[in-house]
Amino acid sequence: MSEQLLKIASKFGSPLYVYDSETIINQYNRLTKAFSKVKNLKVNYAVKALSNISILKLFKSLGSGLDTVSIQEVQLGLKAGFNPEDIIYTPNGVSLEEIENVAKLGVQINIDNLSILEQFGTKHPNIPVCIRINPHVMAGGNTNISVGHIDSKFGISIHQIPLLLRIVENTKMNINGIHMHTGSDILDIDVFLYASEILFETAKQFKNLEFIDFGSGFKVPYKEGDIETNIEELGKKLTHRFNEFCKTYGKELTLAFEPGKFLVSQSGVFLAKVNVVKQTTSTVFAQIDSGFNHLIRPMLYGSQHEIINITNPSGRERFYSIVGYICETDTFANNRRINEIKEGDILCFKNAGAYCFTMASNYNSRYRPAEVLIHNGKPNLIRKRETFEDILQNQVEISI
Incomplete structure (x- = not known):
């Protein structure tokens, strides 16, 4: 794999994101296999994880739907060839106008606050709406990606269900789905199942549901020996409970998920060239031709991406701090054991398929990578x- 990546870096330059479609396909098949005993399963790929239109077209070829959070992501999905009914739109804090514009495109609307729910239901009672519930379950590997807790800005509190039901009754709106998302990097299946029970209890309050969306947040391994969500065990346990609920509810519902990281994280690597190897009194820095403008997760979330020197994969290991070229603290790894690095070597950052390029910027007026x-x-x-x-x-020069 190192030789192929070196050839790709030589051909397309660096820094560079590289994705492998076979890994994406395998992860998609793994998830659908884990829930193969659910009669109606819908996997909606979370576009925000990796939104390149070619990636979206790959998911369409697999039979996936899309989970979107903005009208622009909806438009990308439509451009990629998805049918509107295969797209769910789950925004947070957007205007009523944007939601109405998305509704005109025919996609599934998912609303997560009472104010917009009442306004939308009053004006458009016949348009089917899913409701995002906040189950008040703390889950996720970082506070920035744990979104189901009591102080989260996401979702309608389960304690507000009586008020929610009053809005639905007064507007006569059509609620066809219930949704939750507790956070990302969830390891404890029991926590996920506990939150699911809250969702099942909420679903009993609505008589005309078509689907229940359990969100996602499954953890993938970021380093050798790292633990991950046991999808197979979750599939077995949640399938049993979901099928049991459908019998009690009186109709076959669709079980929906919206995975992003689980599907694309391991498919991607980030390649960067070493510009400078710099020795200080206590640290050896390897400074690369990139920065947190291209890969912000280590600085924003404290995430650890495995880093390999693919130019010298069998060299003697030494300790390096990998830093970027941005004009402020810009660290990818501290005191990491890596095969000996020389200027000009290509470093490979693993697990760079999710929330990496999509969070890139032009900070310091640097170009975003290929x-x-x-x-x-x-x-x-x-x-x-x-x-x-x-x-x-898009800059406009004026006369000064």
């Missing part, structure tokens, strides 16, 4: 590297 998809063994450029013209494209 993206490549390996499909059927062949590397394909799926996003060009930016140029200086891209930096200036």
